[in-house]
Amino acid sequence: MAKICVIGTGYVGLVTGTCFSDMGHMVTCLDINEERIEQLKNGIMPIYEPGLKQIVDQNVEAGRLSFTTSYKDALTDAEFAFIAVGTPSNVDGEADMQYVRMAVTSIAENLDHPIIIVNKSTVPVGTGDWVTEVIFDLNGKQKPAFCVVSNPEFLREGSAVSDFMNPDRVVLGSTNPDAAQKVADLYQALRSPIMITDLRTAEMIKYASNAFLATRISYINEIANICDSLGADVREVARGMGMDKRIGHTFLDAGLGWGGSCFPKDVKALFFMAATRGAHPQLLQAVMDINQNQRIRAVAKLESALGSLKGKRIGVLGLSFKPNTDDTRDAPALDIIRMLLEKDAEVQAFDPQAMAASKAEIPQLILCQNPYEAAKGCEALLLATEWNEFKSLDFNKIKANMKGNVVFDGRNVWDGWELRKLGFTYIGVGVPDPID
Numbered sequence: 335m336a337k338i339c340v341i342g343t344g345y346v347g348l349v350t351g352t353c354f355s356d357m358g359h360m361v362t363c364l365d366i367n368e369e370r371i372e373q374l375k376n377g378i379m380p381i382y383e384p385g386l387k388q389i390v391d392q393n394v395e396a397g398r399l400s401f402t403t404s405y406k407d408a409l410t411d412a413e414f415a416f417i418a419v420g421t422p423s424n425v426d427g428e429a430d431m432q433y434v435r436m437a438v439t440s441i442a443e444n445l446d447h448p449i450i451i452v453n454k455s456t457v458p459v460g461t462g463d464w465v466t467e468v469i470f471d472l473n474g475k476q477k478p479a480f481c482v483v484s485n486p487e488f489l490r491e492g493s494a495v496s497d498f499m500n501p502d503r504v505v506l507g508s509t510n511p512d513a514a515q516k517v518a519d520l521y522q523a524l525r526s527p528i529m530i531t532d533l534r535t536a537e538m539i540k541y542a543s544n545a546f547l548a549t550r551i552s553y554i555n556e557i558a559n560i561c562d563s564l565g566a567d568v569r570e571v572a573r574g575m576g577m578d579k580r581i582g583h584t585f586l587d588a589g590l591g592w593g594g595s596c597f598p599k600d601v602k603a604l605f606f607m608a609a610t611r612g613a614h615p616q617l618l619q620a621v622m623d624i625n626q627n628q629r630i631r632a633v634a635k636l637e638s639a640l641g642s643l644k645g646k647r648i649g650v651l652g653l654s655f656k657p658n659t660d661d662t663r664d665a666p667a668l669d670i671i672r673m674l675l676e677k678d679a680e681v682q683a684f685d686p687q688a689m690a691a692s693k694a695e696i697p698q699l700i701l702c703q704n705p706y707e708a709a710k711g712c713e714a715l716l717l718a719t720e721w722n723e724f725k726s727l728d729f730n731k732i733k734a735n736m737k738g739n740v741v742f743d744g745r746n747v748w749d750g751w752e753l754r755k756l757g758f759t760y761i762g763v764g765v766p767d768p769i770d
C-alpha cells in the first residue's frame with residue numbers, strides 16, 4: 335500500500351486517484367478549484383464519466399480516497415505526487431504550461447520529505463528535465479531528495495475508468511531507474527505491459543500516439559471525401575482495410591472529424607515543437623487542415639441540400655466532442671453550429687449530458703428536451719455525436735415533427751436506405767447516395 339497525492343481532479347486526475355485507491359492505495363486528490371473539491375467531498379461528480387461515481391463512493395467509504403485544496407495536507411507522508419493538471423493550447427499552438435508550473439512550485443514549497451513526482455499531464459518533450467530544474471531552483475540542494483518520472487496517460491473520455499484499469503501499456507520515463515521501478519510497482523496489479531524508457535522518449539510517445547490516432551481519422555476522412563466523389567462507401571472501405579492485420583479496424587470511422595481536449599491541442603503542440611526546432615511537420619499540418627475542412631464541408635453539404643441557410647431551422651443531435659462525456663472542448667458539433675449561426679440559420683439541439691456547457695459557449699443555441707423536440711419544425715436534422723440513444727430513433731415520429739426531410743448523418747450510424755424509404759433525403763460522410 336502506497337500513499338499517493340494526485341494533483342488536479344479533472345478527467346485524468348480524478349480517474350487516476352480513484353483507480354489507485356481502488357487498487358488499495360491511500361490517495362488524496364487535490365485541486366485548487368474549491369467548488370470542485372467541495373462537490374467531491376459531498377459525493378457530487380464534477381464531470382460525467384460512466385462508472386466513476388460508484389467507484390469514488392466505494393473508496394471514500396473505505397477510507398482510501400479523500401479530497402483537499404491544501405498542498406500541505408495532500409503531500410504529508412506522500413511517496414508519490416502525480417501531476418494531472420491541464421495543458422491547453424496557447425494562441426500559437428504551444429502547450430500552456432502555467433498550471434504545471436503552479437503545481438510544481440506548490441510541491442516545491444511544501445516538500446519536507448523525499449518524494450517521486452510523476453508527470454501524468456501531457457507535456458512538451460523536455461518538461462521532466464525542466465521540472466527538476468524548477469524544484470532545484472526553488473528549494474536549493476539542502477531540501478529533500480526527489481525524482482521525476484514521466485507517466486503519460488492514454489485513457490479516453492467516456493471509458494476512462496476501464497481504460498485506466500486495462501491499459502494496453504504503461505509508459506514510464508526517468509533518469510532514475512529505481513524511481514521508475516517504484517512507479518511500475520504501483521501498476522503491477524493491472525498485469526499490463528510496462529515500458530521503462532528515458533524521460534524525453536516517454537513524453538514523445540504520448541504526442542506521437544495521439545498524433546497518429548488523429549492522422550488515422552483524418553486519413554479515413556480524406557478517403558471518405560474521395561468516396562463522396564466516386565460513389566464508394568467509406569464504411570465498407572474501412573472494413574475491408576481493417577481486415578488487414580497491419581492496418582486494423584480502430585480509429586477508421588469517418589465523420590465530422592476529431593475534437594476534444596486532447597487531439598487538437600496535442601497535434602498543435604507537436605507541430606509547434608517541431609516547427610520551432612527547424613523540422614517541417616507537413617503531415618501534421620495536413621492532418622489538422624483535413625480535420626478543420628471536415629467541419630466546413632458539413633456546412634457546405636447542408637447548404638447544397640437546403641440552399642441558403644438564412645432563416646432555416648436546423649436540429650442537431652449531440653453536442654459533446656464524442657459520446658459518453660459532457661466535455662465540449664473543441665467539439666465538432668459546436669464549431670458547426672457556430673458556422674450555421676453565422677449563416678443566419680436557427681439551431682436547436684439535444685445532448686444527453688452536454689447541454690449546459692454548450693449553452694454557456696453558444697448562448698443563441700436553443701436547447702431541446704429530446705431528439706424529437708430537436709427535430710420539430712426543422713428543415714434538416716444533423717447527427718453530430720453518435721450517442722447510443724440516437725442510433726435507433728422512431729424516424730416516423732422524426733419525419734412527422736420535421737418541416738423538411740433532410741437528415742445528415744455526420745457519424746455514418748443510420749441506415750440511409752431505410753431512411754430514404756421513409757421519405758428522407760439522406761446525407762452521410764463518404765456514403766453513396768441511396769438513389770444510386
Ligand code: NAD
Nearest residue numbers: 342344345346365366367419420421433436437455456487
Ligand atoms: P481537466 O481540465 O479536466 O482538469 C484539470 C484540473 O486541474 C482542473 O480541475 C483544475 O482546477 C486543476 N488544476 C489546475 N491547476 C492546478 C494546480 N496548480 N493545482 C491543483 N490543481 C490544479 O484536465 P484533464 O482533461 O484531466 O487533462 C489533464 C492532463 O492530462 C492534460 O495534460 C491532458 O492533455 C492529459 N490527458 C487528458 C486525457 C483526457 O481524456 N482528458 C487523457 C490523457 C491525458
Ligand code: UGA
Nearest residue numbers: 487488489490491551585586587591592593594596655656
Ligand atoms: C484520445 C485518445 O484516444 C486517448 O488515448 C488519449 O489518452 C486522449 O485522447 C488524451 O490524450 O486526452 P479522447 O479524446 O478521450 O481520447 O477520445 P477518442 O475516442 O480518441 O476520440 C477523439 C475524437 O476523435 C472524438 O471527437 C471522436 O469522435 C473522434 N473519432 C474517433 C473519429 O472521428 N473517428 C474514429 O474512428 C475515432
